[in-house]
Amino acid sequence: MDASFEKNLKELFQSSTHYTAQIGEYILNSGGKRLRPRIVGLIGRAVGLPEEKIMPVAYTVELMHTASLLHDDVVDGTEIRRARPTANQVFGDKPALLAGDFISASAIDTMCGIGSLDLIKGMVQTIKKMAEGELKELEYAQAFHDRLDVYLDIIYLKTATLFEYCAYAPGLLAGLAGDVLDALVAYGRSVGMGFQIVDDIINLTPSEDDNKDPYNDILEGKSTLPLVLVFRENPRVLAGVSVLSGPKERQEYLIPYITPDILKKSKDIAQAHLDDAVDAIRRTGITMPELLQIPGAILAQLDRRF
16 A cells, blocks of 8 residues: 555544544554455456545554454464564563554544445454454454364464455445455455465464464464374364463474475465466456456465475
8 A cells, every 4th residue: 555545544543632643653654465455456357446445444444453453462462573573572461452443433434534444344343353263253252273274263363253254344335246245355354364374374384574473373282283283183182282281382382393394384385275266256246457467466475484
């Protein structure tokens, strides 16, 4: 997204408290790919929506994403994001949580200005799913597990559901037919699933250029895809880690089992979702090369990691 997008996004963080502006500016200045609003913009322009209809949706999805990051970092105790201390580390948990609430309300306020009840309903359902995903992840982070269905459901709720909305919203505003909307939703969902699996693999294959804590998923007790595959192939590893008490001890125990073969199998699952995304966008009949390129760009983040 361009400088105008960044400027207008920051203006949505303005309030009567210094905390909101400080935390908003801090998290926005930390960067980010802005992939979610980019998908909104690409689809919106491809279906002929004017900028005044596209941009409020683009701002809304980035606000929703930003609020979820603030909440997730507090819940997970994350210390590093995008190569900087997280907002909760700098400003404290309470200000970060409350800023997240303010940003969520700003997203709803922005969407209400569009005047589409169906769009607002879709956004509310998306927020509910994202919260449900975080709660489900917390529930299953009590102990490592080998439930592939649980892992896939968590990443759908936490991540892919917002990508679904990014693809669905401009199609709904443009009045597209039901089968085209379904294909757009499938595109967003598949991009989101592949995106999160790739992100989980990156966490277990750190490099010097990464901007997140390496292996923190293990420290937080999260059974991400590579670990689920390890546990399913070798149940004694799951039994072995279950008797260890310290996060660092569990980390040291598990890392040797994250082999190139396990990582390759995880990557193949990510690629299957991203291939589905390409198929889905082709079914829409929307001709926008950038939408076809996004899945490949996501997968390319794993190049030279293993």
